[in-house]
Amino acid sequence: MRDAWRLAIGTFTALPVDPPALVDRSILGRAMLLAPLTTAPAALVWLGLGALSTRGWAPTAVVAVLALVVTALISRALHLDGLADLADGLTSGHDPARSLEVMRRGDTGPAGAAAVVLVLLLDTACLAALLASAAGTALALVALAASRLACAVCARDGIPPARRQGLGQGVAGTVGRTRLVAVVVTVAALAAALGAWLSGTLPGISWWAAALAGSAVVLTATMAAVVTRRHAVRRLGGITGDVIGAAVEIALAVGLVTAALAVTALPHP
Numbered sequence: 001m002r003d004a005w006r007l008a009i010g011t012f013t014a015l016p017v018d019p020p021a022l023v024d025r026s027i028l029g030r031a032m033l034l035a036p037l038t039t040a041p042a043a044l045v046w047l048g049l050g051a052l053s054t055r056g057w058a059p060t061a062v063v064a065v066l067a068l069v070v071t072a073l074i075s076r077a078l079h080l081d082g083l084a085d086l087a088d089g090l091t092s093g094h095d096p097a098r099s100l101e102v103m104r105r106g107d108t109g110p111a112g113a114a115a116v117v118l119v120l121l122l123d124t125a126c127l128a129a130l131l132a133s134a135a136g137t138a139l140a141l142v143a144l145a146a147s148r149l150a151c152a153v154c155a156r157d158g159i160p161p162a163r164r165q166g167l168g169q170g171v172a173g174t175v176g177r178t179r180l181v182a183v184v185v186t187v188a189a190l191a192a193a194l195g196a197w198l199s200g201t202l203p204g205i206s207w208w209a210a211a212l213a214g215s216a217v218v219l220t221a222t223m224a225a226v227v228t229r230r231h232a233v234r235r236l237g238g239i240t241g242d243v244i245g246a247a248v249e250i251a252l253a254v255g256l257v258t259a260a261l262a263v264t265a266l267p268h269p
Contacts, residue, residue, distance in 0.1 A: 004030035011167075012038040012148070014076045029174030032155040033183050035148035042071045043141050050130075050137030064127035068120060071144070079252075082245015083119060084112030086232065089242070096237050100163055103242050119253050126256035129263065135210070136263045138198050139217055142191045143255030146218040149187060150225035150247035152180050159229065160238040167241030188218040213262035221255030 003020035008031040010017045020027065046067050052058040072080060089103035091111040102109075108116075130136035152175045154168075161172040195214030196207045228247040232239060 001030065003027050004034055007031040008034040008038050012078070013041065013074050015041065025174045028171045029155065032151045032171055032175050033179060035151035036145040036187060039144050039148055042074050043144055045070045046131070046141055046144065047137065050134070050140070053131045054134055054137070060128045060132045061124070063131050064124045067127055067131065068123055079245040079248040080116055082242040083249040084108045084116050085242040086246035087115035088112040090235055096162070096235065099236055100240070103240065119249055122253050123256055126260040129260045130256065133263065135198055136259065138194055139213060139259035139262060140256065142194065142214055142217045143221060143252060143259050146187060146191070146221040146255050147248050147252035149184055149222050150228070150251045151244055152183060153222065153225040154229045154239045154244045154247050156180055159233060162236040162238035162240045162243070168239045168243065172239055184218070184222050188215040191215055191218045216262060217255050217258045220258040221251040224254035225251040
């Protein structure tokens with residue numbers, strides 16, 4: 001488990017960590033399952049920024065942008081790079097080999113730039129609404145953690161790699177379906193419990209609605225990752241590191257949209 005932790009932190013964050021003593025398919029699969037926990041440093045920053053916003057000490061729009069800047073720095077913008085590369089690859093034509101070559105080059109084209117800008121704008125708009133309240137901040141944190149479930153979703157067994165080298169080749173097929181479902185259900189249950197607990201500290205919000213909102217954020221983010229993976233596999237023949245990164249960013253955007261809608265729609269008794 002120590003090697004899996006080191007691999008997860010070293011892969012998904014810029015935090016210094018000793019290299020794992022051993023890397024095999026079992027450890028790679030565990031690292032993918034641990035990905036949601038690697039959001040802890042960014043989550044602490046989001047929590048602090050949300051506190052500044054809810055107390056009126058900082059404009060919500062500024063706080064929202066800062067949250068995304070810090071998250072990109074902590075993750076080395078790895079997922080944003082994957083989103084840009086996948087967008088460029090999928091818009092380059094229907095030939096998988098050509099798409100993979102475009103993605104491998106790494107230079108960002110018009111489609112990639114547009115995808116990154118639009119997703120960041122959507123994230124910023126959602127966070128500006130969410131970080132203005134304690135309930136919204138909590139749901140934003142749920143969306144952040146749930147977005148990293150995309151790593152395990154893309155590494156599920158039965159999903160092949162699109163090329164013979166790179167992160168996709170290493171992690172493809174390393175996560176069993178039972179473990180994947182167990183982790184998604186666990187994260188959704190924790191999100192529901194967080195929502196139910198938070199409703200007790202905020203008069204006027206029913207506990208069942210808050211619990212439903214938390215689990216909905218997790219489930220919609222996970223479904224967004226599944227849809228992204230399926231489309232990429234259909235077009236490319238398998239997954240790559242860029243597909244995983246893109247799935248994370250798309251899952252985050254969908255999770256934040258769900259959270260923003262939930263905060264707006266939460267009923268009051």
